[in-house]
Amino acid sequence: MKLVKLNKKEFKDFADQNPQITFHQTKEWANLKEKNGWIPYYIGLKDDKNIIGGALLLAKEIPVIKKKLFYSPRGILIDYSNKEVLKEFTKKIKEFLKKENGFLLKIDPYVEYVEHDNNGNIVEDGINNKASFNNLLDLGYKHFGFNLMQDTLQPRWMHVIDINERNEEEIQKDMESKTRQILRKNQKCGITTREIEKDELPIFKEIMKHTSDRREFVDRPLSYYQSMWDSLHESGIMKIMIAEIDFEVYKQNTKDELETIEKELKDRIYKKENNLLKMNEKKYLSSNKQDEDAIKRLNKQLEKIDDLKKEHGSTAILGGILFLIYGNEVLSLHGGSLKSLMQFQSAYTLHYAGIKYAIDNGYKKYNFYGITGDFNENNPLYGLYLFKKSFGGHVVELLGEFDLVISPFWYHTYNIAFAFYHKAKNLIKHKKK
DSSP, rough: EEEEEEEEHHHHHHHTTTTOOOOOOGHHHHHHHHTTTEEEEEEEEEEEEEEEEEEEEEEEETTTTTEEEEEETOBSOOOOOOHOOOOOOHHHHHHHHEEEEEEEEEOOOOOEEEEBOSSSSTTTTOOBBBBHHHHHHHTOOEEEEOOSSSSSSSHHHHHHOOOOOOOOHHHTTTOOOOHHHHHHHHHHHEEEEOOGGGGHHHHHHHHHHHHHHHTTOOOOHHHHHHHHHHTTTTTSEEEEEEEEEEEEHHHHHHHHHHHEEEEEEHHHHHHHTTTTOOOOOOHHHHHHHHHHHHHHHHHHHHHHHHHHHHHHHHHEEEEEEEEEEEETTTEEEEEEEEEGGGGHHHHHHHHHHHHHHHHHHTTTTTEEEOOOOOOOTTTTTTHHHHHHHHHEEEEEEOOOOOOSSSSSHHHHHHHHHHHHHHHHHHHHHHHHH
């Protein structure tokens, strides 16, 4: 077996056949990272003429130590359960990285550790890749740890819906009744979704700015989204969808509902007064009261719609999601909503649009991406998990992040410098507050 550099076509042909493939291991993702100063390498472990393991490696020189850090996002692509192949790859990659002035290789394989259900409980006799995990440890890979929060380069915990050729009706059956109800309500409100074009990226940036201000995280600049578009959109890897509300449709649907209820109430009263309807008096009065309350509610709703229309115009943008699509899945990477119209809960409609896209285009999974692995109600991210859980699906726990140390001295030097940098950064941030 020998480790060789691959051209982009050779790597794509190999990677696309691997069950672990994601957008992270594509030339398009490499092109995007290259714009940010990373150097891409495409490598493969060959057994005679066949590639039996490979990876996109991204390298960046660390200025202080003048050594290269290597990272294989959601890689390497190999059978981790085959210890002999993994051992040979590890040996060869160490030799390769030494020649390339590397001191460290980070990997975070797209491989489940153990299988979980929708509640986060381990599935008895389910998927179990502890042997693969142990193979990595035995071969000298240092594990970041079984972290529960989102403190690694890529999330270790995710929430996923398995599509597997199921239709919309079958997917909806797994959703909580409240989620189905919100989706139906949003449809009545005239909420629709559509893909944006490049010149509309400032719209999505504005959505993300509002969301980052509200949730207190640092958003990327507009140039970041423009660069992603240029690298990923043409190949179909990236799509951005926004949700919009049409207040005219909302108003007309409300009027139609109001007219229906008014007619039902009027007909019921007429039939009762003319002895054309046999109904228990208590039930009759209760039905009338329900209709009268609904009429009041709908009339108030019409007033609110007119106020919203005056403030926002006949249509308004509610929120958006950036999807990354490759291999077996549709993945929701970033998303948000505008605070002024959050009552419409557009995230439900946007995620369902992503799910429907996965169904219609034959993808095996819809990936909500990062969640917490701490399912305690007091966890500040518990609400995010509950939202994603309401769509059905299940929790996914990955093996996690590993370091393969090439040079122990420079590895420890880097860790000390990195820790000092972050401590200084946090002190400056604290002083600014």
